[in-house]
Amino acid sequence: MAQHDQDRELSAPAGLVVRASRPSDAEALAEIKNLPAVRAGTLRPPFQSVESVRDWLEHLSPQSLHLVAELDDRVVGEASLRCQEGRRRHVADLGMDVHDDFAGKGIGTALLAALLDAADNWLDIRRIELTVFADNAPAIALYRKFGFETEGTLRSWAFRDGDYADVLAMARLHRI
Numbered sequence: 001m002a003q004h005d006q007d008r009e010l011s012a013p014a015g016l017v018v019r020a021s022r023p024s025d026a027e028a029l030a031e032i033k034n035l036p037a038v039r040a041g042t043l044r045p046p047f048q049s050v051e052s053v054r055d056w057l058e059h060l061s062p063q064s065l066h067l068v069a070e071l072d073d074r075v076v077g078e079a080s081l082r083c084q085e086g087r088r089r090h091v092a093d094l095g096m097d098v099h100d101d102f103a104g105k106g107i108g109t110a111l112l113a114a115l116l117d118a119a120d121n122w123l124d125i126r127r128i129e130l131t132v133f134a135d136n137a138p139a140i141a142l143y144r145k146f147g148f149e150t151e152g153t154l155r156s157w158a159f160r161d162g163d164y165a166d167v168l169a170m171a172r173l174h175r176i
Helices: 003-010 023-033 036-040 050-058 107-121 137-145
Strands: 016-020 064-071 074-083 091-098 127-133 149-160 163-173
Touching: 016 107, 023 036, 023 050, 023 064, 023 074, 023 091, 064 107, 074 107, 091 107, 107 137, 127 137, 127 149, 137 163
Parallel strands: 091 127
Antiparallel strands: 016 064, 064 074, 074 091, 127 163, 149 163
């Protein structure tokens, strides 16, 4: 095992389980999606209903991989890869949320490590893309730790909390 893989494993909290999502996770995921810090880092509007989250979970594309992180039987985070098709089938888009109360505790690291393992070793994904708000320093640091590089700044990209916000376009290329 490479040293960086050992470092990632050591940073996950004891008892953390990363697994595939299921429709029964809808209530926990709706709670996470409605938290202030999570919502500020996404494009979701406030007041996500359990029903809309359940519908989304029940209709995930077969081209997607959606994982949740559980700690002591409580869902504390989620992450996904949405694989592209056709001439971009080597590309996936990344999304991730970590419960406000568990930010900075290794949940994002564990989720991202699991997604990248699947992308590199099972899905033949060469390029993973994401956008992250330019003021989200913890998320940017996490992505950089895993080899994501900033490819550009998209100015006034989204309306958030009454103002327009910039995002960074980041990507990671898997080198074979």
